[in-house]
Amino acid sequence: MSGAEEAGRVRGFAAFAPGAARAGRFARSWWGNAWVRALEDTSLDAVPLRRGRRFARLGQVGPITVSPGRFAAPVHGADGGSYRCSVAVEELSGAQWERFLDQVAASAGHVAALLERDMPHELVAAAADAGVPLLPGIGDVEPECDCDAWELPCEHAAALCFQVAWLLDADPFVLLLARGRSEAELRAELARRSVRVGGGGGAGADAGVVAAEVFGAEVAGLPPLPGPVEAAEAVAPLVGAGPAPGVEVAGLVALAADAAARARAALAAGPGGVGEALWPRGGVRADAARWAAGGVDEGARGRLAAAAGATVAELEVAAAAWRVGGAAGWRAAEELWEPEGAELARAEAALEGLGGGWVREANRWSGPGGVQLRWGADGRWYAFSRRGGVWWPAGAGARDPQGALAAAGGSPGPR
Numbered sequence: 001m002s003g004a005e006e007a008g009r010v011r012g013f014a015a016f017a018p019g020a021a022r023a024g025r026f027a028r029s030w031w032g033n034a035w036v037r038a039l040e041d042t043s044l045d046a047v048p049l050r051r052g053r054r055f056a057r058l059g060q061v062g063p064i065t066v067s068p069g070r071f072a073a074p075v076h077g078a079d080g081g082s083y084r085c086s087v088a089v090e091e092l093s094g095a096q097w098e099r100f101l102d103q104v105a106a107s108a109g110h111v112a113a114l115l116e117r118d119m120p121h122e123l124v125a126a127a128a129d130a131g132v133p134l135l136p137g138i139g140d141v142e143p144e145c146d147c148d149a150w151e152l153p154c155e156h157a158a159a160l161c162f163q164v165a166w167l168l169d170a171d172p173f174v175l176l177l178a179r180g181r182s183e184a185e186l187r188a189e190l191a192r193r194s195v196r197v198g199g200g201g202g203a204g205a206d207a208g209v210v211a212a213e214v215f216g217a218e219v220a221g222l223p224p225l226p227g228p229v230e231a232a233e234a235v236a237p238l239v240g241a242g243p244a245p246g247v248e249v250a251g252l253v254a255l256a257a258d259a260a261a262r263a264r265a266a267l268a269a270g271p272g273g274v275g276e277a278l279w280p281r282g283g284v285r286a287d288a289a290r291w292a293a294g295g296v297d298e299g300a301r302g303r304l305a306a307a308a309g310a311t312v313a314e315l316e317v318a319a320a321a322w323r324v325g326g327a328a329g330w331r332a333a334e335e336l337w338e339p340e341g342a343e344l345a346r347a348e349a350a351l352e353g354l355g356g357g358w359v360r361e362a363n364r365w366s367g368p369g370g371v372q373l374r375w376g377a378d379g380r381w382y383a384f385s386r387r388g389g390v391w392w393p394a395g396a397g398a399r400d401p402q403g404a405l406a407a408a409g410g411s412p413g414p415r
Contacts, residue, residue, distance in 0.1 A: 009182045010067045012176070016163055018059030027165040031135060033176070035168055038136040039143075039153070039161045041283075050338040050362060052079075052158025057340065068180045071164050075156040077147065086162045088142040091180035092132060095263045099130040101186075105193040115187070119172040134175065216350045251300075258291075274329045284308050285318070289330050292319035313390070321393040327381060332376040333393055335383075336362045339375065347375050351401050371408075373401050383408035 027033045031373050055061065055075065062074040072086040092100065103126045104110045110123045111310050133140075143157035153161060167174045172185040286374075288308035291307050292301060307317040321333035337346055339362075349371070351358055351365060358365045363375045372384040372391055380397035381404035395408030 009177065010065065011166060011177060012068070013064045014150075015062050015073075016056075018057075018058055022301075027169050029119070029169045030121070031124070031172060032165040032169040032223040034135045035141075035165045035175075036162065038138060038141050038160070041070035041138045042141055043123045043151075043153060043158070045151050046336050046362075048149070048153060048155040049158050050336075052153065052160075053162050053338060054298065054340065055155060055159035056162035061159050064160070064163065064167065066167070066174055066177050069178065071160065071178060073160050073163075075145075075159050077156055081147075083145050083147045083156045085143065085145045085157045085324075087157065087161055088144065089136055089166060089176075089178050096132045097181060100127050100132045100134070100188055101193060103127050103130055105190060110289075111190055114172070115190075117173065119175075123191065134179065151347075254316070261290050277333060285310065285334065286327065286330060288315060289318035289322045290327075292316070293322035317390060317392060321382075324395055325397050328376055328378045328380060328397060329382060329393060331378070332374045332380075332397065335377060336364070338362050350381070354401055354405075373404060378406075 027036050040049060055077075060076040062076070064071060064073040070086055070088055072084070074082050075085045076082050103123065104114060107123075110120060110126075113120045113123070119134075124223045127134050141161065143153035143161055145157040146154055147153045147154055149155070164174075173186070176186060177183065286309040288304040288310070292304055296304065301312055301315060305312045308315060308318075310318070318330055318333060322330045325332065347363075354367065358367045358373075360366075364372055365374075366372045370386040371394075372386070374382045374384060376382055376397060378397070380399060382397045383394040383399050383404040385390040385394045385408070386392075395404060398404040398407050
């Protein structure tokens with residue numbers, strides 16, 4: 001490898017200025033948010049994550065260096081010290097790179113999107129089907145820091161991880177470099193494969209079709225959409241097949257019926273109508289809450305809780321949140337995040353009409369009378385009431401705190 005090629009495998013990025021963060025979600029792109037979720041799902045302690053998010057927004061992370069398998073940067077701590085932090089990700093093997101490049105080269109749309117610094121869902125899904133995990137999952141992000149904190153990640157490494165999401169937003173080639181290949185290497189390989197697939201572009205090559213002719217042609221009518229498949233039709237073959245070793249027929253029937261019902265709802269919703277109500281973010285924990293909310297027997301509740309890494313009691317709270325607020329209500333019950341700047345000011349202003357006595361922890365305000373109001377990532381407020389030492393969802397979300405309390409049938413208590 002030449003010196004220029006070697007240099008392309010190490011990239012440096014200037015430090016983000018204080019206040020470089022944007023409103024709303026921490027990352028803009030879906031793949032940037034996938035990186036953030038992998039970090040948050042791996043962490044066992046929300047406190048260093050909140051501090052790291054604040055450090056990132058305040059510009060306490062120095063210049064970031066990206067190389068195969070590693071992100072690294074100095075981070076300034078609250079104590080005034082400077083700490084060396086890094087984040088390790090696994091590099092792809094040679095065979096995995098071959099399969100990934102095959103997936104990219106197989107679609108002109110994938111090539112164009114990647115070169116325009118976009119990462120289509122379809123490309124990532126196709127790569128995953130080929131055994132190539134581009135985006136990290138739980139446990140795949142390995143932060144390190146030379147401070148003496150015991151948390152993993154500590155607040156300094158968390159700050160670096162959050163700023164890495166901003167780098168990924170701007171350029172998915174940063175993620176590909178961390179996985180082991182530079183942008184120059186990938187562009188050269190895609191160009192080589194394009195020539196090979198296109199037959200070399202010689203004199204006998206197909207000259208193609210003039211674009212004006214294609215766009216000027218009359219569009220053929222599309223066949224009508226097939227009718228929706230009823231859940232009973234979907235599961236009929238399973239019921240007739242009888243039991244099989246290691247397969248619980250009733251559970252398989254329930255899964256098939258659920259898939260058919262959601263597919264029908266997606267078909268009825270049309271393009272752009274499929275959201276978290278059908279396919280929520282949150283992985284197994286979200287799906288377990290959705291299933292439990294629909295009503296399952298005691299044995300199924302235990303299996304769902306185990307799969308979600310929760311106790312049965314925790315699953316019951318999650319299911320109750322799903323029943324009253326759907327996916328957004330579940331997220332309000334599960335997520336603890338720190339509103340800052342304009343977000344926090346808006347939230348505090350909305351609470352002014354309820355009087356005093358409210359104590360904040362992140363996006364949760366506990367008030368008199370055993371009531372808690374949580375500000376969801378969807379911009380809605382959710383009321384919770386304390387019973388048996390546990391906060392239970394008390395009503396559907398509303399656009400303002402008063403509406404959330406009214407939906408819960410409660411009040412903020414004496415003023």
